[in-house]
Amino acid sequence: MPILELNDITRVYRSESIAVKAVDSVSMTISEKEFVALMGSSGSGKSTLMNILGCLDKLTSGTYLLMGEDVGKMNKNQLSGIRNRMIGFVFQNFHLLPRTTALENVELPLLYSREKLSWKEIRERAKESLKIVGLGDRINHTPNQLSGGQQQRVAIARALVTKPKILLADEPTGNLDSKTTLEIIDIFQKLNDDGLTILMVTHEPDVANFTGRQIVLSDGKIISDKKNKPVSAANELEKIRLRNDS
Amino acid sequence: MKITAIPLISIKALRRNAMRTILTALGIIIGVGAVITMVGLGQGAGEEVKAQVNRLGQNVVLIFPGSISLGGVSIGGGTINTLTIEDAIALRDEIPEVIAASPEVRSQRVIVYGNRNWFTRIYGQSADYLQIRQWPMESGEMFTEEDIEQASLVAVIGQTIVHELFEGADPIGETIRVRGFPLRIIGVLSEKGSSLMGSVQDDIVIVPYTTAFQRISGRSHAMVINVQVFNDESMDIAREKMTDLLRERHNLAPYQENDFTIQTQEEVAQAATETSRIMTVLLASIAGISLFVGGIGIMNVMLVSVTERTREIGLRLAVGARSGDVLLQFLIESVILCLIGGIGGILLGVVSTELIAIYAGWPALFSKDAMIIAVSVSASVGLFFGFYPAWKASRLDPITALRTE
Numbered sequence: 001m002p003i004l005e006l007n008d009i010t011r012v013y014r015s016e017s018i019a020v021k022a023v024d025s026v027s028m029t030i031s032e033k034e035f036v037a038l039m040g041s042s043g044s045g046k047s048t049l050m051n052i053l054g055c056l057d058k059l060t061s062g063t064y065l066l067m068g069e070d071v072g073k074m075n076k077n078q079l080s081g082i083r084n085r086m087i088g089f090v091f092q093n094f095h096l097l098p099r100t101t102a103l104e105n106v107e108l109p110l111l112y113s114r115e116k117l118s119w120k121e122i123r124e125r126a127k128e129s130l131k132i133v134g135l136g137d138r139i140n141h142t143p144n145q146l147s148g149g150q151q152q153r154v155a156i157a158r159a160l161v162t163k164p165k166i167l168l169a170d171e172p173t174g175n176l177d178s179k180t181t182l183e184i185i186d187i188f189q190k191l192n193d194d195g196l197t198i199l200m201v202t203h204e205p206d207v208a209n210f211t212g213r214q215i216v217l218s219d220g221k222i223i224s225d226k227k228n229k230p231v232s233a234a235n236e237l238e239k240i241r242l243r244n245d246s
Numbered sequence: 247m248k249i250t251a252i253p254l255i256s257i258k259a260l261r262r263n264a265m266r267t268i269l270t271a272l273g274i275i276i277g278v279g280a281v282i283t284m285v286g287l288g289q290g291a292g293e294e295v296k297a298q299v300n301r302l303g304q305n306v307v308l309i310f311p312g313s314i315s316l317g318g319v320s321i322g323g324g325t326i327n328t329l330t331i332e333d334a335i336a337l338r339d340e341i342p343e344v345i346a347a348s349p350e351v352r353s354q355r356v357i358v359y360g361n362r363n364w365f366t367r368i369y370g371q372s373a374d375y376l377q378i379r380q381w382p383m384e385s386g387e388m389f390t391e392e393d394i395e396q397a398s399l400v401a402v403i404g405q406t407i408v409h410e411l412f413e414g415a416d417p418i419g420e421t422i423r424v425r426g427f428p429l430r431i432i433g434v435l436s437e438k439g440s441s442l443m444g445s446v447q448d449d450i451v452i453v454p455y456t457t458a459f460q461r462i463s464g465r466s467h468a469m470v471i472n473v474q475v476f477n478d479e480s481m482d483i484a485r486e487k488m489t490d491l492l493r494e495r496h497n498l499a500p501y502q503e504n505d506f507t508i509q510t511q512e513e514v515a516q517a518a519t520e521t522s523r524i525m526t527v528l529l530a531s532i533a534g535i536s537l538f539v540g541g542i543g544i545m546n547v548m549l550v551s552v553t554e555r556t557r558e559i560g561l562r563l564a565v566g567a568r569s570g571d572v573l574l575q576f577l578i579e580s581v582i583l584c585l586i587g588g589i590g591g592i593l594l595g596v597v598s599t600e601l602i603a604i605y606a607g608w609p610a611l612f613s614k615d616a617m618i619i620a621v622s623v624s625a626s627v628g629l630f631f632g633f634y635p636a637w638k639a640s641r642l643d644p645i646t647a648l649r650t651e
Contacts, residue, residue, distance in 0.1 A: 077568045084566020095561045095648065099262050099314050109565040111251040119250070158565070195348060 002029045002065075003166050003197050004053065009062030011048050011220075022048040024220035025062075030166075030199065035192040035230065037208035038201045040217035046201050049172070049217065053199065054087055054168050055079045067165055084112050088159030092171035094151045096143040102154045104137040106130055109162045129157040133187055149180035154188060160196075162231060167191070169200040173207055185210045186233035247571045256579035259551075260586075267583060270547045274587020274627065277537030278547060282595025282612070284533045288526025289611040301438065303379040305478055307592055308514065309337075309471040309492070310507045327467035328505040331455065333495055334372070334471045340491060343476045343484035347517055349468035351458045357451060358423045359411045368424065368451045369470070370458020376402075376435075378474040384622035386418045386433030390452050397456035402433040404448035422451075425461035427461050429453065439607075454531050471507065481510060512626045540587065540628040548580050548635035559639050560647025573640035580632025581625050588624030592617050 011023040014214050022045045030036055040046045051057035052064065055071055064071045066086060074082065083089075096105050106126040110117055117125075130139055133153040143151050152172060159167055169188070173181040189210060200211065208214050209231050214223040260267045311328040332350035351370040356363050373391050376383070389400050401422065408417055421428045429451070438447040459465060485508055492506055552559070559572055591649075596612060603610035605616040 051645050054564070077570075080563065080566050080568045083564060089564050091648070097558055097561070100258070103397065108247075108562070111255075112247045112562070112566040112568075114569060117248070122248075162566070 003227045005029050005063075006053075006064040007051065007063045007065075010060045011034075011045075011052060011057065011181060012060040018084060021220050023052065026217075026222055027062075027222070028215065028216060028222065028225065029049045030197065032197055033192065033195055034213055035188065035198045035211045036066050036200070036213045036215060037211040037228075038199060038215050039203060039205070039208055040215065041203065044202070044217040045220035046217050047087060048198075048220075050168060050170055050201050054089060055082050080112075081114055084114065084162060086165045088156075088162065088164035088167040090152070090155050090159050090167065090172045092167040092174040094143070094148075096151055096154055096158075098144070099142055101140050101142055102130060102135060102146065102157075103127065105143070105154055106161050108158060108160045113162065125161055126157070129185040130154070132191075133157045141192065147180075148176050149183055152180075153187065156184070160191070164196075166199060166242075168199065171201055171203070173202070173204075175190055178236075181207065182237050183232050186237060189230070189233050247569065247574075248380070250480035251573055252571075252578050253582065255575055256582050259555075259579055260583060263551075266547060267586070270543055271587040271590060273543035273589035274537070274584050274624050275540075277533065277540040278588050278591025278624050279594030279598060280533035281530055281623075282592060282616055282620055283599045283602065284535055285526065285616050286595065286599040286606065286611050287606070288522060288529060289613070290599075290603060290608040292519050292522045293611060294296055295518045296515060298439075299511055299518060301471075302511055303381075303474065305317060305376055305475040305481060306511045307473040307475055307481075307488070309473060309488070310509065311467065311469070312507065322587060325467075328496060329468040329471055331459070333492060334468060336495060337471065337473060337488060341487045342489065343480040344473055344613060345476050346372070346374040346378050346472075346474040348375040348378060348472045349424065349455050350375075350470040350472055351463050351465050351467075352469055353458070353463040353465075355424050355462065355606060357407070357411065357429075359420065362411055364407065364410045366449050366451055368453060368458065370455035370463065371452050373454055374474075375452065375472060378472050381438060382406075382436050384434045384436040385416075386431070388433055394454040394456050395440045398454060398461050399427055399429050399457060399461075400432045400453065401429040402435060402452045403431055404435045404450040405437045406446055406449035407451060408434055423464055424451075454621045458541060481523050482518065485510070493544070521612030537623070537627065541584075543633040544628060545631035545635060546579055547583075547640070548576060548632050551579075552576065552635045552639040554641060556647045556650040557641075559642050559645045560650070563642065563644035564648060569640040572642075573636045576636030576639045577629065577632050580636070581628035584624040584628030584632075585621065588621040591624065592620060595620070 006026055006028050008025050008027050009023060010021060010025055013022055013051065024045070026049065032151070038046050038049065048057065052059060055066070059072045062072070066082065069082070071079070071082060097108070103123070103126050104131050107122050110122045110125060121132065127136070130136055133156050135150060135153050135227060137157055138146065138150065143154070146154065173184055174231045176184060188198055209228065210233055212228055212230050214224070214226055215222055216230050309329065329349065331349045334347045337344050338347040348371045353368050354365065354553050355368050373389055373394055376388055383402070386402070388402055389398065393400055403417065408414060411417070411422065412420070415432045417434060419431065421430050421431070435448070435450070453462065473482050475487070488508060489504065493504065494507055498505065562572060563569070599610040599612070
């Protein structure tokens with residue numbers, strides 16, 4: 001069953017006299033439990049496409065169905081509801097609230113939840129989410145007390161706390177070293193194994209190799225869309241560990 | 247969104263910038279404090295004026311020469327000579343409702359005792375003046391009708407004179423000199439406090455009016471006639487009779503205006519409270535301006551805060567906040583900021599009113615209303631000045647906001 005379906009979508013930015021087609025007639029379908037890498041050089045339109053998929057940006061033309069709902073016809077408040085309920089965001093520079101504990105950062109999306117949650121439920125779900133990313137023991141640390149990898153884990157926990165249908169990650173490893181990158185990808189692979197659909201923007205082919213499908217954009221068009229046999233991040237981490245031990 | 251989360255988020259944000267929060271709130275604290283102080287002092291002054299008018303005596307009527315008046319208060323008093331001593335005697339003897347009348351003459355003179363001297367006011371009054379003013383003696387006694395007939399060189403002095411000239415020693419029987427005349431002190435007045443015009447009433451020497459007219463002031467006419475009417479109910483009729491009597495005595499034709507002004511205690515009180523009310527309004531509006539300036543400070547800081555937290559706002563929008571949620575968050579934040587200011591302002595207002603009241607010698611008045619108004623006004627200031635920044639925050643585009651560095 002498709003999680004999202006793009007049908008001939010176009011996004012045009014107009015500035016005074018020039019109109020730029022950032023996304024040009026893109027059609028694609030992403031099914032449940034897929035782990036997809038969205039690739040392309042800078043200016044290829046991948047960020048714009050990501051914003052559209054994340055219901056942050058509007059379409060100029062075409063249709064976008066998310067879980068069968070036509071997102072293009074929704075107003076701002078409905079879109080914010082969709083973002084809260086169905087989508088988890090992970091950003092390159094984490095976007096954690098400064099001087100706010102990991103737990104409170106993770107609670108944030110639940111405060112805007114349309115479900116009526118008690119403070120106790122909010123707290124429990126946030127703790128649970130932090131446990132999934134392996135930070136159950138650091139819930140009261142503020143971002144400046146955490147390493148980059150740990151901060152990104154908090155951000156992933158925050159994305160997971162609303163139990164979204166799809167996780168959108170925009171260059172999630174862009175600011176991380178190679179070992180930490182593997183750790184984050186490992187988390188993604190485990191979440192994907194447990195059934196979560198993940199779409200990750202990256203410009204690094206190495207990182208894209210951990211995914212099951214690679215879509216390449218150029219000048220706002222899809223130029224390649226192929227299946228991939230994913231490399232296991234857990235195995236890579238194990239290799240590093242063995243090398244360091246010997 | 248979860249309603250109880252909004253104030254928590256706001257308080258957390260304010261605590262993150264504690265110093266800035268305090269400084270911004272200070273604008274409101276000073277504004278609210280100033281309003282409360284000014285209103286409190288104004289009301290206190292009003293009460294004090296009322297008390298002072300009562301201290302004037304009971305059922306007292308003042309008759310001034312001339313008819314020029316402004317807002318009920320004579321401004322020509324003492325400049326025109328139309329009231330005579332005989333007028334005062336006639337008022338007392340011919341009108342049954344009038345129980346006492348004292349022709350007053352004031353002069354400012356240096357009085358000498360031993361090697362000390364003091365510049366003071368010397369009042370010529372009748373023997374029943376103290377009864378009119380309800381002013382008890384502390385020691386000794388008041389001069390008598392006989393002293394008035396003989397224009398005796400006797401005086402009754404106020405507390406200030408006792409302190410300044412006699413350094414607190416018992417002055418009764420001592421002699422002071424005015425323009426070369428020796429005045430024997432026969433009585434000391436009890437303390438009276440400040441007058442309506444703010445002068446110290448205890449800085450006074452009272453002598454028989456005959457003595458004052460003939461030997462000290464060099465005047466021939468009364469500056470004021472202090473009259474006491476039998477009771478409150480007979481005030482209106484007494485007033486009419488006094489007018490008729492004085493017109494007759496002054497040979498005024500029907501077309502001529504009164505050459506005197508009769509003012510009852512109530513009229514004096516009204517004029518005086520009106521003055522203090524105007525002062526209160528004036529001071530409170532100036533204080534209100536400082537509250538307004540404080541509000542602009544709030545708006546400024548909230549705008550800075552919105553700019554600084556653009557990324558935070560972007561993130562909140564991305565994870566599902568509606569623009570209404572963001573609007574509410576920033577609005578509540580500025581309202582809380584103003585409420586902190588409001589509460590601080592009440593404390594500041596109470597303390598400063600007390601301090602000023604001690605200095606000025608007024609009673610300080612705090613009404614619950616003034617405080618409720620202060621708090622609700624500061625909350626409205628928060629709403630009013632916080633709205634634009636909050637609205638600006640809620641209009642942010644999440645994509646641009648997240649990309650801001």
